[in-house]
Amino acid sequence: MPTGRSSTLQDPAEIRTYKGQDRALRADRLGTAGLLLSVLAASAPLMVVAGVMPTTFGVMGIVGQPLLFVILGAVLALFSVGYAEMSRHVHNAGAFYAYIARGLGPTAGAAASLVALVAYSAMQVGVFGILGFEISGLFATYLDIELAWWIPALLAVAVTGGLGWLKIDLNAKVLGVLLLIECVLVVVFDIAAIAEPAAEGLSLHAFDPETLGGAGFGTALCFCIAAFVGFEQSPVYAEETSKPHIVVSRVMFLAVGFVAFFFAVSAWALTVATGPSEVVKTSAEAGPTLLFQLTESRLGTTFTDVLHVLFVTGMFAAMLSFHNVVARYAFAMGREGLLPATFGRTNAGTGAPATGSLLQTGVAALVVIAFALTDDKPAGDPTTPVLHLFTWMGSVGALGVTLLMAAASFAVIAFFVRRGTAGAQVWRLVAAGTAGLALLAIAVYTVKDFGVLVGAEKGSALSWVLPGIIGAAVVIGLVYGSVLRRSRPETHARIGLGNEAFRLDQAAEDTPST
Numbered sequence: 001m002p003t004g005r006s007s008t009l010q011d012p013a014e015i016r017t018y019k020g021q022d023r024a025l026r027a028d029r030l031g032t033a034g035l036l037l038s039v040l041a042a043s044a045p046l047m048v049v050a051g052v053m054p055t056t057f058g059v060m061g062i063v064g065q066p067l068l069f070v071i072l073g074a075v076l077a078l079f080s081v082g083y084a085e086m087s088r089h090v091h092n093a094g095a096f097y098a099y100i101a102r103g104l105g106p107t108a109g110a111a112a113s114l115v116a117l118v119a120y121s122a123m124q125v126g127v128f129g130i131l132g133f134e135i136s137g138l139f140a141t142y143l144d145i146e147l148a149w150w151i152p153a154l155l156a157v158a159v160t161g162g163l164g165w166l167k168i169d170l171n172a173k174v175l176g177v178l179l180l181i182e183c184v185l186v187v188v189f190d191i192a193a194i195a196e197p198a199a200e201g202l203s204l205h206a207f208d209p210e211t212l213g214g215a216g217f218g219t220a221l222c223f224c225i226a227a228f229v230g231f232e233q234s235p236v237y238a239e240e241t242s243k244p245h246i247v248v249s250r251v252m253f254l255a256v257g258f259v260a261f262f263f264a265v266s267a268w269a270l271t272v273a274t275g276p277s278e279v280v281k282t283s284a285e286a287g288p289t290l291l292f293q294l295t296e297s298r299l300g301t302t303f304t305d306v307l308h309v310l311f312v313t314g315m316f317a318a319m320l321s322f323h324n325v326v327a328r329y330a331f332a333m334g335r336e337g338l339l340p341a342t343f344g345r346t347n348a349g350t351g352a353p354a355t356g357s358l359l360q361t362g363v364a365a366l367v368v369i370a371f372a373l374t375d376d377k378p379a380g381d382p383t384t385p386v387l388h389l390f391t392w393m394g395s396v397g398a399l400g401v402t403l404l405m406a407a408a409s410f411a412v413i414a415f416f417v418r419r420g421t422a423g424a425q426v427w428r429l430v431a432a433g434t435a436g437l438a439l440l441a442i443a444v445y446t447v448k449d450f451g452v453l454v455g456a457e458k459g460s461a462l463s464w465v466l467p468g469i470i471g472a473a474v475v476i477g478l479v480y481g482s483v484l485r486r487s488r489p490e491t492h493a494r495i496g497l498g499n500e501a502f503r504l505d506q507a508a509e510d511t512p513s514t
Contacts, residue, residue, distance in 0.1 A: 040179055040255055045186045046186060052394075053266070054291070055223065058282075058286075059216065060215075060220040060223070066206045066264045066271065067209065069260055072228060075438045078434050079405055079431075079435035082413070082429065086099050086235075087234070090102055095232070097113035097404075098496040099415070100407050103418075108411075110495055111477030113329065114473045114476060117326065117329055117473075119404065121364070122393040122400070124360065124364060125389070127315050127319050128156055128368050129149070129371065132150055132151070136149045147379070150371070150385075153385070179317060189266075189294070192299050193298070204268075218447075218449035221442045221446065229398065287382055292304050343355045343359070371389045392454065395446075395450070396467070399443060403439075406440040409432045413429045454466065
């Protein structure tokens with residue numbers, strides 16, 4: 001019988017079957033293509049073009065949205081340099097908080113784990129709002145049936161939760177097919193808009209830096225970051241990929257490059273189709289129907305009908321992607337003692353993090369029900385499902401992810417400095433530091449401009465309550481981490497270790513007591 005803390009279990013199968021309990025996710029189930037499709041599905045091209053872009057134009061008044069995607073693409077590419085290098089050294093389904101724990105310490109990791117749960121949950125729950133609104137609109141248009149938005153939203157919560165129990169490779173196939181179809185439809189619209197521009201012609205005015213001015217600039221930055229969300233999820237699946245030290249970093253750079261280019265062109269196409277001088281006014285009036293109005297006049301009713309259907313399936317793909325990430329964060333936290341141990345077990349039949357899936361399903365159902373109970377608007381009114389649930393929760397989630405990326409950037413620097421290898425990683429650490437400062441500035445601007453997003457008057461509680469959700473998660477997480485350090489030091493020391501924590505447990509049990 002091996003002794004000492006250096007003893008480890010080398011076979012992943014041993015980890016999964018230790019004492020009949022599943023302690024690890026199934027390995028070698030995703031290659032480059034499967035992982036890329038899974039993380040890109042969270043960006044939901046149609047949801048961004050039809051939902052995020054009109055909101056950024058109309059609510060925040062930012063004409064230069066195409067330029068924002070270019071700028072953010074550069075910032076996130078810098079972020080990915082250090083993040084990708086970190087992924088070669090740390091494989092953990094709790095990617096953000098694991099990296100932060102390994103760089104800035106377990107207490108910071110505990111705070112990051114709670115922020116990640118709240119942020120990704122908020123983003124997923126927000127999608128249920130715009131999904132319910134769109135489906136209720138389809139029922140009204142094609143079946144002449146008035147259907148409250150929360151009915152299809154709750155049905156989607158149940159279906160998403162059920163699919164959370166399925167194999168990750170099945171989900172990847174579903175997400176991939178939907179993603180490819182969405183991309184084709186958006187490209188068709190882009191070509192049609194460029195071929196038939198508004199009176200101002202093929203204007204590049206939206207790429208002028210002067211178009212970034214406006215009261216909602218900070219929130220627009222945050223909201224556009226939400227369109228990129230997905231690429232940073234690559235390390236979450238590291239334990240389930242073949243050759244994670246290669247695949248994870250490759251997928252991150254491919255995802256950032258694709259999203260930046262694809263959405264910059266699509267946002268520009270919207271300004272071309274409406275005219276740069278009219279895009280803010282038109283978006284404010286049309287809201288999430290803007291894209292469909294533009295395709296109706298250029299590509300006809302049949303194309304627009306197909307677009308409506310694929311809009312729904314695209315949002316469903318995004319919900320699946322976010323659901324999978326939240327479930328894996330809960331799994332990682334349960335495995336390391338941040339959540340009850342039951343969350344650190346996978347489904348014996350499928351290898352899915354089943355308890356984490358149930359947790360996210362329950363949270364989503366409660367939030368949707370809460371918004372439904374406060375909705376006093378008539379059927380077909382987008383205020384509660386789109387302007388409140390989708391926009392508010394999406395922005396809260398994007399703020400949380402932005403803070404996590406900033407913290408992870410600084411954690412990368414600390415990690416390699418502690419290892420004594422900073423000299424060999426200088427250019428990566430400079431890139432990480434630059435990205436971290438930029439992301440921190442974006443987060444500050446976002447909090448400052450949050451009132452613009454919710455249309456609140458000066459001094460309104462909503463201006464600080466919504467970003468306060470993320471602030472509360474940070475504080476509670478730090479307090480929880482500090483309590484663990486004093487009361488359960490062994491658990492505190494496990495934060496961010498992933499499967500290594502399990503191996504230490506096994507080594508300790510194998511060591512005879514003296």
